[in-house]
Amino acid sequence: MDRSLQERLKPVLAEARSEKGRRLPSERELMTRFGTTRITLREALNALEAEGRVYRENRRGWFVSPPRLRYDLLACLPFHEMVRSQQRSARTLLLSAEEVMAPAVVARRLGIAEHAPVYRICRARLVDERRVLYVEHHLLPSCFPQILEFDLARESLTELYRREYGIRVGRVSYELGTCVLSSAGADALNAVRGSPAQRISRINHDQNGRAIDCDDEYWRHDAIELTLSAAPQGGEAIRTS
Known part of the structure; x- marks a missing residue:
C-alpha cells in the first residue's frame, strides 16, 4: 500500500x-x-x-466523514432525541413493514417458535441528511396488535409502546459486533455491498421482564462513537485492572 x-x-x-x-x-x-x-x-x-x-x-x-455521533448505550434514548440532543438533524425513512415468519435467531431472542408470526419493520435513519443507519425491528404481534397501521416513519416505537399499548421498556440486552453490509443494508444506506459496519443487536423486555421485540442496527462504521457510563452499585468503588 x-x-x-x-x-x-x-x-x-x-x-x-x-x-x-x-x-x-x-x-x-x-x-x-x-x-x-x-x-x-x-x-x-x-x-x-x-x-x-x-x-x-x-x-x-x-x-x-462528518463528526461521529455519540451513542451512549445506557442512556436508551430514542434515535431522534439522541441526535437532536447533539445539535444534529434526524430523519427516518420507512422501507417496509409487514408480518413475516420469525427466523431462527429472532425466535430464540423472543422465546417463540421458529416461523411463528412476527412484525418486521425496516427503516433507514439519517443524520444531517446522510444515511447512516439501517435497522430491522422484529415485534411480537400479540403485544402490539395493528401497530403496522401507524406512521412508522414519524412515530417512535418506544413512544407508541407506551402511549398505545401501556408497555414500557424495563430492561435491554445488547450484543455488539462488527460486520459488513448486506445487500439490503447497502441499498438502504447508498453504500457499497461489503462496506464495514457496526452492528448493535438489542432485545427489549417490558416492565414485567417479558421479551417484546428485538432489533439489529447496522451503522456506517464511521458514523458513531459508542460510549458507556456506569455507576458502582451499593456504594462500592469500580475496580480496574
Missing part, C-alpha cells in the same frame, strides 16, 4: 471538509492530480475509509 499517497490525500480531505457537500474530487481527477493508478488510489481511499476519515456512496463518489 502507498502510505505516502494517504498522506498526500489529507490536504484534499481538508479542502473537501470546508465545502458544503464534503465531497472529494472524482477518482479520475485525483488520479491525474497525484499521477497514480486507479488501483493505488482505491487502496489509499479504502485505507482512509477503514480509519473512518472518508466514506463512499454508491454511484456518487467519496466524501469526508
